[in-house]
Amino acid sequence: ETGVTQTPRHLVMGMTNKKSLKCEQHLGHNAMYWYKQSAKKPLELMFVYNFKEQTENNSVPSRFSPECPNSSHLFLHLHTLQPEDSALYLCASKEAGNTGELFFGEGSRLTVL
Amino acid sequence: AQKVTQAQTEISVVEKEDVTLDCVYETRDTTYYLFWYKQPPSGELVFLIRRNSFDEQNEISGRYSWNFQKSTSSFNFTITASQVVDSAVYFCALSFYGQNFVFGPGTRLSVLP
Numbered sequence: 025e026t027g028v029t030q031t032p033r034h035l036v037m038g039m040t041n042k043k044s045l046k047c048e049q050h051l052g053h054n055a056m057y058w059y060k061q062s063a064k065k066p067l068e069l070m071f072v073y074n075f076k077e078q079t080e081n082n083s084v085p086s087r088f089s090p091e092c093p094n095s096s097h098l099f100l101h102l103h104t105l106q107p108e109d110s111a112l113y114l115c116a117s118k119e120a121g122n123t124g125e126l127f128f129g130e131g132s133r134l135t136v137l
Numbered sequence: 138a139q140k141v142t143q144a145q146t147e148i149s150v151v152e153k154e155d156v157t158l159d160c161v162y163e164t165r166d167t168t169y170y171l172f173w174y175k176q177p178p179s180g181e182l183v184f185l186i187r188r189n190s191f192d193e194q195n196e197i198s199g200r201y202s203w204n205f206q207k208s209t210s211s212f213n214f215t216i217t218a219s220q221v222v223d224s225a226v227y228f229c230a231l232s233f234y235g236q237n238f239v240f241g242p243g244t245r246l247s248v249l250p
Contacts, residue, residue, distance in 0.1 A: 055236070067228070067240040079236070112180055123170050125187050126238060131180035 027051050030115050030129035037105065038137050045100040045132045047115030053127070055120035056098040058090060061112040061131070073098060074120040105136045139164045141231050141241035149247045150219050158214045158244045160229030166190075171205065171212045172230040176243070182228065188212065219248045 028049045037043050049056065058070040072080035073092040087109075089101040098115055112133050116126040140163040150156045162171065169190045174182040186196060188205050196203045200217045216223055229241040 066242045069238070072236065074236070114180070114182065116182075120236070123189070123232065125172055125184045126182075127184065128174075128182040133180070 027127050028115055028117055028129035030113075030132050032132060033130065034133045034135075036135045036137065037102070039105060039107075041105075042101070042103040044102065045113055045115075045134070047098040047100075047129055049096055049098075049115075049117040049127070049129075051117060051127060053117040053119055054095045055118050056092060056095070057116040057118075057126065058098065058100055059114040059116065061114055062110075067114070070100075102134070105134075107136050110134055110136045139166075139169075139231055139233065139237075139239045141229050141239050143227075143229055143241035143244050145244045146242070147245045147247070149249060151249050152221060153218050155215060155217050156219050156246065156248075158216075158227050158229075158246065160212045160214065160241060162210050162212065162229070162231045164210075164231060164233065166233045168233070170232040172232065172238075173203065173212075173214050174228045174230065176226040176228065178225075185214075216246075219246075221248050221250055224248045 031046045055074045057072050060068045060070055069082045070084045071090045076092050087104050091099040112131040114131045115129045118124055118126050142161045144159055171188045173185040175185055176182050186203055193205050193207055202215045204213045224247050226243045226245045228243045231239045
């Protein structure tokens with residue numbers, strides 16, 4: 025199993041659809057992150073969870089709804105998205121509270137039509 | 138405020154040339170951590186190096202080397218004898234308190250055969 029796995033790798037959805045992105049980490053970490061990477065823009069932090077508790081919400085619109093049922097799994101529920109939400113969504117994990125690096129998944133490429 | 142600048146948006150070199158990617162950061166914290174990540178076309182950000190603010194020793198790992206200078210708030214990355222497989226987007230990042238990460242906009246490196 026690779027360290028951080030994201031599914032699906034590619035997703036196309038209409039603006040009225042509801043879908044979810046899934047992230048699973050096999051590294052024993054207890055902090056998980058969602059980042060958004062749009063073309064020509066820096067990585068944008070969306071959400072942070074430490075020990076299943078959300079500790080950071082970077083002013084993300086409510087059409088993005090995160091869920092962290094346990095330290096190994098992180099979801100991003102999507103509904104009524106806009107075309108400008110099309111991006112690569114990256115999940116990352118690390119040991120909470122220490123100063124180590126983030127471990128990233130390969131991302132979910134989302135296209136909103 | 139914390140900020141990371143990578144002034145070079147895109148760089149193209151011919152294989153076997155040396156190339157340096159610049160990173161300049163801003164922070165008021167005295168304790169912080171600097172990182173470099175590589176993002177190949179597959180999408181995953183791959184960790185390359187971590188350096189804390191108290192360790193200004195330069196580091197070499199194979200063809201990669203890093204030059205950290207607190208006096209100029211820079212953490213530059215040099216690839217010696219570049220190869221086509223080095224083609225990717227490279228991100229410099231700054232971390233503080235072990236949780237929050239600020240990423241630069243990235244530099245796209247193309248190594249031509």
